[in-house]
Amino acid sequence: MQEAIASFDFAEYLEKARTRVEDALDASLGPEKPEKLRESMRYSLLAGGKRLRPILCLAACELAGGELEKALPTAVALEMIHTMSLIHDDLPSMDNDDLRRGRPTNHKVYGDAVAILAGDALLTRAFEMVSIRTEGIPSERLLKIIGELSLAAGAPGLVGGQVVDLDCEGKEVDLETLEYIHLHKTGALLKACVTCGALIGGADEKLLEALSIYARGIGLAFQIIDDILDVTASSEVLGKTAGKDLIADKTTYPKLLGLDESRRRADLLVAKAKSALDPWPEKSKPLLALADYITSRDR
Template sequence: MNFANLSFEQPLLAEDLLTISQDKRPLVTFQFEEYLVVKGKQVNNSLNEAVPLRHPIKIHEAMRYSLLAGGKRVRPILCIASCELVGGDESLAMPMACALEMIHTASLIHDDLPCMDNDDLRRGKPTNHKVFGEATAVLAGDALLSLAFEHIASNTRNISPDRVVCAIAELSTAIGSQGLVAGQMMDLESEGKEVSLNELEYIHVHKTAKLLEACLVCGTIVGGGNTADIERVRKYARCIGLLFQVVDDILDVTKSSEELGKTAGKDLVSNKATYPKLMGIDKAKKFASELMIQAVEELAYFDAARAAPLYHLANYIANREN
């Protein structure tokens, strides 16, 4: 799917999302905000239990500092929602959901380091290396990454070993040299250079969208989804993964640091390629709308009630303010 070649004619609006469902009836009865709060609390409780404060104290303090610093918990909630989409129970997905948040947090700790994006603010708080020092921040990220896989292996219950192995393979691919690391590498190498839309798509599909795709695909796998379910969810995931980054690029140039909870305008200062830079703000916003509608169309194959969280999550990502 080549997102860079999408047409920007007759853009679809975010509010159209709420009238698109399997039977074309509005999904206004779904209490999305309540869903986010409830699922977020359950994820936070599980994360708190997964990383107790123990010896060596400093490394566990650093791990907990970033892991429990707040955040919207979009990734673990996507994992749980996709598990429930195919008839699975939240308990099946929670170990994987927590592991995904650990990996995401590890990537943020490393991404903020002076040798990478060199950021001082994350989720409204000083970045990990500003509080604990660079060496401890590197180790905290490493520890969270390894703990993620330990957590899946030790805590997953009532799922066949084949499905667990399949999900772990999916996750490993998403964050390795063909996934998140590839995107980060190309992002670093693109600074100060002229980058095409196709090259920018590669960066963001790998740096951001691959992990979001893993969240949804792994949730579908552990929830008992079949091959067709997994591929439809994967297509949805690829759209919202790129959508997440397009919106992030737009927010970076339209919001303040206080509104974002992280340093605003850094992409402009570092001369990084972004969608607003290459397309302009208006076309970037139209592109975001197109991606959201493509994502929603993939959900039409599923039961509308079970798909409701994912309909609304697409809308949430498209219209988030930070």
Template sequence: MNIKEFISQKAEVINEALSDYLPAKNEKPKTLSQAMRYSVLAGGKRLRPVLTLTVATELFAKQEETVLPAAVALEMVHNYSLIHDDLPCMDDDNYRRGKLTNHKVFGDAIAVLAGDALLTYAFELLTQLKGDFTAEQVVEVNRELAQGAGWQGMVGGQVADIIAQGNSVSSEELEYIHSHKTGALLKAAVRIGGILGEADAEELAALTVYAQNIGLSFQIVDDILDIVGDEEKLGKDIGSDLDQEKATFPEVYGLEESKSMAREKIATAKEALSIFGEPAQPLLALADYIVARDY
């Protein structure tokens, strides 16, 4: 299958939904509405919501429109994290997706609040699932997103990343950082699709293995691209990890070993999906897409 075309088609649906769900650009407070829209609608691969939609619709035959509130919520959480990650007190980045970062346009205070607004709005959106899904499913989805985004997931990984900055880290510490700061939200995206699809225990366990491995591979490839990537294609500054002395896989293992590890993780992820047979083809292709990003 043409995975780029598949992602593009899913992203088009997600982008339309994001535009509909976000506050109108003139809705009060206008500056906040505009800041929220600025970052969320700036583009991006939409990988997390694509994974949610793909799991729910391809593996479990759910209707796409019923799952969209969860997919949109995931993308809003992801964008909140990017806005905050770019701030001067964090990575101090000037560009994101080829455009000036949020705080460069709206100032630090509005950028912080735009991120806060996206995070809280995400959980409001999840309540819109209740018409098509059981209360138990909605509660489980809320728990999954909160854990993936919070102190047990992305936020915890970001803190570990900050603490490790400029210091030598063990392989265990490095994997903790990567599996949490990036992998946790990707895992939530996959598992939420499974929860909404009424996956049984075996299916959800297989999806979890898949998600954990693509999440770690995704961040390994990001580390590689920060060294050898094309700044114009990536739409952001490269070399920032090195400048800030961050803990990365190439730093610990070297470039070639890091590439090999990313491929191994993807192989493990794909093997986990064998129980689903042919319907898993889009997820298998998505795994290959993650590891094959230009480097």
């Protein structure tokens, strides 16, 4: 398996996938009104970033044998939901952050009210992308995708995870609660990325189950690495405020387990995630490389 990944040019794949995603994101928000709302939406949606979520969607679609063009509207929808969560998380009533992706957060530029509405607009536009702007996918698959997005974005997913995260600030939190927060706040949307991409490609239950295991592993590993970087990297490198979890007195993996054990746990989670895709050694190369990317990133 490692030899197969080594023969895969991940840098080239990532560059092509990001370009495809960036073009689709740009095209998703046209010259509509009100202009201030559109500008606020575009400000955060087109601010760059890893684009990990839409790329995971495309890679899962490819693994399932689907056409990437048909998955692009859903890939865009996933990034819109993610962007909404970032805009709302940065608000003074939430994480109260001034920096995101290397520049002022949305509410610092457009004000709290417009930032909230821009997040709301991106969330609803996400469902428009899937339900109206997707072509060539059977309606029953689209309904399943809409259901997956609803669960990931709502109380059973990132919203619920954020509430528990806020409630736990300044409190002693055990590992089980910490994992609950991150499986919902971060992991739920990552799971939706691979599940929705696979559904577009017509995946069977065996593949969907394997991708669920994969998504759980990379979801937790992603958050562990985020926690590590929060205490080891600078704001300039991260593109967001470093050390904010410490300031907010949040429980993190390094705080609970230490840096070395946190890193070891992330590596084990990624290894388990990758092993779930053993039956598909060739077609899973992008997803395997993306899993390694999660633990090797510096921002």
